[in-house]
Amino acid sequence: MNYTTWEQRVRKVEPYTPGEQPKTDKVIKLNTNENPFSPSPMVEKVIKEYNEDALRLYPDTRAGLLVDALAKRYGVDSDQVFVGVGSDDVISQTFLTFFNSDKEILFPDITYSFYDVWAELYRIPYRTVPLKDDFTINPDDYKCDNGGIIIPNPNAPTGVLESLDTIEEILKANPTSVVVIDEAYIDFGGTSCLPLIDKYENLLVVQTFSKSRSMAGMRIGFAIGSKKLIKYLSDVKFSVNSYTMNPLSIIGGAAAVEDEEYFQKTTQEIINTREYSKKRLTELGFTFPDSMSNFIFASHKKVPAKEIFTKLKEQGIYVRYWDKPRINNHLRITIGTKENMDKVFEKLAEIVG
Structure with missing residues (x-):
């Protein structure tokens, strides 16, 4: 190929679009699935006690303190744990490491919208697999020749949780592919597939501190x-x-990781507020798949989602909306504090009549 400009040599991709970050804190921000509670008080304590002079030194490449704490918490050996700068970094490295063939990797058509970005970036062939009408997975769709599989569980943005039986059915059918289960939201009432890692050498389970541990800013x-x-x-x-x-x-x-009591307390409070929010949204005429995450993927019977999204934003309430096929009449509403959710329901009542 003859190049005429340097731009023809550039690796061009359409980047991931994160949720909007308002330039003021005078809003109710329910568009990026952040935790409404502060991190554990133990986090504040160790950071305040840290000797800042040590910042002139390179960090431990193994991140041993963190890796060992995670291994102890989840009952595995330390050399079964990998850490990265947010689960986005971990999954990006996963794509680069394991999805390395001319065969298509598989993931749902309605899912975390970073997956196709990584596939395009690393030139990995991929195929999106349509979810059923109720937003659940048909495991038979993954019983085919492929170059790897990644599935979020619970899914984003739907919040739907697949059973361990479904995950294991997919694993059994794919012994020659690496199967990645992205469990960013598993702590909000789901059952992790971590017990399956001893049975399936090709299973990788990814989690994050951004949601249930209130540490999105620490990556x-x-x-x-x-x-x-x-x-x-x-x-x-x-x-x-x-x-x-x-x-x-x-x-x-x-x-x-070591403050298990605080972790259990705050995640349970979010679960309780989520269940309360389901009742309130139902009373307002919304429908949604049953969520087992820290958000609800809601659609109103009469008022279009885009109209609700715009009117909420005018009132200083940020939720997430995608103008995409199959989901362009849904809003993803993060679960905040009960006080904030009540303010949202008050505004929603005015909007939907």
């Missing part, structure tokens, strides 16, 4: 799997950047 994600999977993943990571985890994230993350 901590992790994966747990067989020692062989983690070794391959680590080899790729250290070929890109050895020092990805900063020391404050390492010590703060470890402290958050």
Whole structure:
């Protein structure tokens, strides 16, 4: 190929579009699934006690304090744990490591919209698999030749949780593919498929501190799997950047993991508010798949989602809306504090009449 300009050599991709970040805190922000509670008080304590002079040194490449805390919490060996700068970093490295063939990787058509971005970025062939009308997965759709599978559970943006039986059915049918289960929202009432990692060497489970541990700003994600999977993943990571985890994230993350009481208390409060919110939304005429996450994917019977989205924003309430096929009449509403949710329901009542 003859190049006539430098731009023809550029790797061009359509980037992921995150939820809008308002330039003021005088809003009710329910558009990016952030936790409404502060991180564990133990996080604040260890950061305040940290010797800032140590910031002149490179961090522990292994992030051993955090890795060991996660291994203890989840009952696995330390060499079964991989950490990264948010689960986005972890999954990006996963795409780069394991999805390395000319066969299409598979993921749902309605799902986390970063997956196709990574596939395009790394030139990985992919095919989106349509969810059923109720937004659930048909496991038979994944019983085919493929180059890998990634499925969020619970799914985003629908909030639908698949059973362990469904996940295992997919695993059984794909012994030659790496199957990644993205469990960013699993702590809000779901059952993790982590117990399956001892049975399936090709299963990688990814989680994050951004949602249930209130640490989106510190960027901590992790994966747990067989020692062989983690070794391959680590080899790729250290070929890109050895020092990805900063020391404050390492010590703060470890402290958050150790404060199990606070973790259980705040996640349960979000679950309780979510169930309350389901009742209130139903009373206002909304329908939605049963959510097991920290958000609800709602559609109104009479008023279009885009109209509701615009009117809420005018009132300083931010929720998420996608103008995409199949989901362009839905809003993803993050679960905030009960006080904030009541303000949302008050405005929704005015909008939908």
